[in-house]
Structure formats: structure tokens, C-alpha cells
Amino acid sequence: MTSTNNWDEPLPELMRDKWEHWKDSLQGLHHLSIPRSYATFSWKDMSQREVYVYCDASEKAIAVVAFLKAADLEGNNHISILLNRHYHSEVKHQGRHFTAGALRYAGFWIVGEKRLISPLLHKCVICRKLRGKQEQQLMSDLPADRLSPIPPFSSVGIDTFGPWSIVTRKTRGGQANSKRWALLFTCLSTRAIHIKVIEELSYSLTLFVDSLPYAEVFRKFAQTDEPILVWAVVNGRPIVPVSSEILSPAMLLIQKAGCYPAPIGTFDTMDLYKAQWKRVQYLADIFWHRWNKKYLQTLQTRRKWTDSSPNVKQGDIVLIKDKNVSKNEWPTGIIVNPLPGHDERVRNAEVRVARNGSTYTRPISEMVLLVRV
Numbered sequence: 001m002t003s004t005n006n007w008d009e010p011l012p013e014l015m016r017d018k019w020e021h022w023k024d025s026l027q028g029l030h031h032l033s034i035p036r037s038y039a040t041f042s043w044k045d046m047s048q049r050e051v052y053v054y055c056d057a058s059e060k061a062i063a064v065v066a067f068l069k070a071a072d073l074e075g076n077n078h079i080s081i082l083l084n085r086h087y088h089s090e091v092k093h094q095g096r097h098f099t100a101g102a103l104r105y106a107g108f109w110i111v112g113e114k115r116l117i118s119p120l121l122h123k124c125v126i127c128r129k130l131r132g133k134q135e136q137q138l139m140s141d142l143p144a145d146r147l148s149p150i151p152p153f154s155s156v157g158i159d160t161f162g163p164w165s166i167v168t169r170k171t172r173g174g175q176a177n178s179k180r181w182a183l184l185f186t187c188l189s190t191r192a193i194h195i196k197v198i199e200e201l202s203y204s205l206t207l208f209v210d211s212l213p214y215a216e217v218f219r220k221f222a223q224t225d226e227p228i229l230v231w232a233v234v235n236g237r238p239i240v241p242v243s244s245e246i247l248s249p250a251m252l253l254i255q256k257a258g259c260y261p262a263p264i265g266t267f268d269t270m271d272l273y274k275a276q277w278k279r280v281q282y283l284a285d286i287f288w289h290r291w292n293k294k295y296l297q298t299l300q301t302r303r304k305w306t307d308s309s310p311n312v313k314q315g316d317i318v319l320i321k322d323k324n325v326s327k328n329e330w331p332t333g334i335i336v337n338p339l340p341g342h343d344e345r346v347r348n349a350e351v352r353v354a355r356n357g358s359t360y361t362r363p364i365s366e367m368v369l370l371v372r373v
């Protein structure tokens, strides 16, 4: 027997008992568990959990469907995320427009798609591998050594370059070649340079350089130095834009603006007593005055790395730049030890390469972040 009720009419007694019984049974939903569910985020992190049940209009359901609607803390619907991921991989990780187009073509209209899709693509590991930019961090403040008017080569940076093949001696059948390297000293305050040719780039030399203060290493090498045209030319370069006044390291070192030959004439020891030192001191003072006024202020601005970024952390997965191979072949690594600077910003980190297990120290500007922990 069937009966029909309008919306606002109370249920007949028989049906009401059944209804109450069914409603009471819903309490059991508190203990409902779904042991095999698939989700890309934790159920605890969901802001919205709703069970939808649809059935046909018969007294005893013939067909029924139930589904769980879940959304993460940002309100993104789980099925929308899966759909976006699926069609994003279908279009071979092309950009947002391609993914949205593929979704629409397949017949899906996702509400708020633009807001949803950008963060998904931003986190996509394959996209980061293909198009991710190398990490950046706000450029560090300059060290005090670069900002202090101190005697030239009090604080220096050291690097080597080379080698060149040179002819060392003639032999009967031809010639014997050897290699030569150059050790470059650069003064941190005046930007003057000094180059020393060295005969071998041995381990002992590295140890020697590492074990001494840089300025001391420079003095040891400079004692037996021969004039080299290269450093004379480089020291003659202006370190500020040229206007009516020129400022170059050579002005302090040899009291001349550029690379000029020695003055013509004969000089003897008597010349030493003609208050030459006063003249030298005066010229040095002019240099430091211009250095303070014109050069120092050019160091204030950061020409790149102007924004602060989140630090890389231990456990982050990165791609490590290798200039010898294409980006596709850059090795993957894991950050094992971030190395923060004085300002707690990380610009270098120790990274372990997944392929061979070796650990290297690399600047973050040579890493592409794939997965952030």
C-alpha cells in the first residue's frame, strides 16, 4: 500500500516510526571508518567533510549512491585537485592555460579554477624540474673590509686562473712545454689587483694559502715579484664613472691615474730628503677623500638579489646545477646542512647527491628547489 504526503503534512504514524528508527541509526556514522581511502592530504587537514547520499524516490531504495565531499584548509575541493592534476599531466605539464583548456574540453567546469590551478602548478615537481628558477636570497651586507679606508692589500681576496702552456726549454728534437698558473690578489678596499705567476698548482700551495692570513700570503709573494703589464693596466681602470676627476687604484699605488712609464730623469738618494713623503701623503689623502665621496656610495645599492626569500631547509629536495651537462641531466640532491650567514639567511648549503651519495657545499643560486619540507 502506498500513500502520498505533501511536504508540510506530518508523517503517518507507521512511517514516522520507520523514519525515527532510520534517523537514530545515523548515530552509527560517528563510528564509520573507510579503511581504503585515497587522499593527497590528511583527513585532519580538511576544512569541510560532507557525506552526500542520493537514492531513488521509492519506499525501499532500489538505487543509491553516496559520496564524501572533502575540501582542504584553503577550501579546494579534493576531486577538483585530482582532475587538475590528471589533465595537467595529459597536456605534458604545459602551463595554466593548456591545463584549463584540456579540462574544459573534457567537459568539466570547476568553480574557482584559476585560484586552484596556479598553486598546484607551482608545487608540481616535474614543472619545477623543467622550468624552475634557481634559488635566490637577499644579497648579504658587504664585509667591513670592503668599506674601510685602510692601506692597500691589508685585506685581500685570492683566486687562481690558468693554466697556460709555455715553452720552458728547447730540446734537440723540439721543445719542452710546461704549465703555468696565475695567483690573483685583489685588494678589498681599493680594488687594486696583483698577479703572481706560479709554477705549480699543488696541494701544498693550497695548504699554504689556507693556513696564512691572506695579506701575509700576498706579502710573501710580492717580495720577489716582477712587473706584469696586466696588473698595471687593470689597476689603471677607473672604479667610479669618469667625470672631471678620475679615481683608480693606481692613483694610490703609484700616484698616477693610469698605466704610464716611469718619469724620465736620474734620481739619487738626495731626492729622498726633499719632503717627498709629504707629497705622497697628500696624494694618498686625495685618493681616500675621493674614495669616500664617490666610490663608497656606489657600494650601497644592491644590483641583484634585492628580495628576501624563505630559507632552504634540511630535507629539501633540490636540483643541483651542473654547467657541464644540460638541465635535464642535473643531479637531484637533498639538503643535509643549510649554512646560514650572520643575518640568519641561508645562501650556501651542504647537499648530498642522490646518484652517488657524495656531499658538496654549493651556493643556493646553483640549486632549483623541487620539494620543500
Ligand SMILES: [Zn+2]
Residues within 6 Å of the ligand: 088, 093, 094, 121, 124, 125, 126, 127, 128
Ligand atoms: Zn607539472
